[in-house]
Amino acid sequence: MKKLLVLAIALCVSIAAIAQPKVIAHRGFHATDGSCRNSIAALQKAQELGLYGSECDINLTKDGKIVVAHGSMHPDKSVYKDKGIKRVEIQKSKLAKIREIPLENGEQMPLLEEYLSQTQKDPYTKLIIEIKSHATPALETKIVKQTVKLVAKYGLQERVEYIAFRPWVCFELKRLAPKNTPIAYLNGDYKPEYVKGMGISGIDYKYDVLKKHPKWIKQCHKLGLTVNVWTVNDEEALRWVIEQGVDYITTDNPILAKKLIAEMCTK
Ligand code: MG
Numbered sequence: 001m002k003k004l005l006v007l008a009i010a011l012c013v014s015i016a017a018i019a020q021p022k023v024i025a026h027r028g029f030h031a032t033d034g035s036c037r038n039s040i041a042a043l044q045k046a047q048e049l050g051l052y053g054s055e056c057d058i059n060l061t062k063d064g065k066i067v068v069a070h071g072s073m074h075p076d077k078s079v080y081k082d083k084g085i086k087r088v089e090i091q092k093s094k095l096a097k098i099r100e101i102p103l104e105n106g107e108q109m110p111l112l113e114e115y116l117s118q119t120q121k122d123p124y125t126k127l128i129i130e131i132k133s134h135a136t137p138a139l140e141t142k143i144v145k146q147t148v149k150l151v152a153k154y155g156l157q158e159r160v161e162y163i164a165f166r167p168w169v170c171f172e173l174k175r176l177a178p179k180n181t182p183i184a185y186l187n188g189d190y191k192p193e194y195v196k197g198m199g200i201s202g203i204d205y206k207y208d209v210l211k212k213h214p215k216w217i218k219q220c221h222k223l224g225l226t227v228n229v230w231t232v233n234d235e236e237a238l239r240w241v242i243e244q245g246v247d248y249i250t251t252d253n254p255i256l257a258k259k260l261i262a263e264m265c266t267k
Helices: 002-016 040-048 095-099 112-120 137-153 167-176 192-198 207-212 215-223 235-244 254-264
Strands: 022-025 053-060 066-068 126-131 160-164 183-185 202-206 226-230 248-251
Touching (some): 022 254, 040 053, 053 137, 112 126, 167 192, 192 202, 202 207, 202 215, 215 226, 235 248, 235 254
Parallel strands (some): 022 248, 053 126, 160 183
16 A cells, blocks of 8 residues: 555656646637638637647648648648539649638638738747648758748747748758757658758657657657657547657647646746
């Protein structure tokens, strides 16, 4: 009995010592009234929740505009399945044509500039920009250049972090964004030491990858890399990533994530 008590106290102490991960709303806080993925409303609602960050996806249109959309098709297949609406391929279509089809909540597809303008309206919540993969490295360089320029135009260099699946995009961000801008690699196929060698700030890997390689979390921390994980939505998975001491959690369920963090972590 005494042993059990000691064990229980030790467990409480170890859980109490967990640092608070930062919560990032995946494609904004979309699972709420009037919102939808990658909409201005989703960013606004993430800001209202006081989240650390709101993630969004960006693509370059055929006429060189940067839109906030997951792609590659609009509407996204997860949303407009079987609804009989003709879909457009974002990177191969012009902005006007893409915008003929509204988002689920009635908004028109936002431009990155409109998203940056909304980011400016709140002093806290950061914008986590995922630069999607494009057909050629030249196009990826083009979107990175334009994005970095726009972020500077809006004075948001300290409020924007980047993530990408393509190493090339990470390298171009490292070359063109201000020094020390957070850049994390998404694709889950590189070990911590390789990512460290890329010269970027961290990994942002799928939950399944970290479940398979839980040691990577501590290895990253030893190397000075940050650890973000996507997209963690249910309670069991959220509890696991919190216990593992990740730095960021990207989730469709930010309210539950916040609640569990408050319950499990010290300030
Ligand atoms: Mg994304």
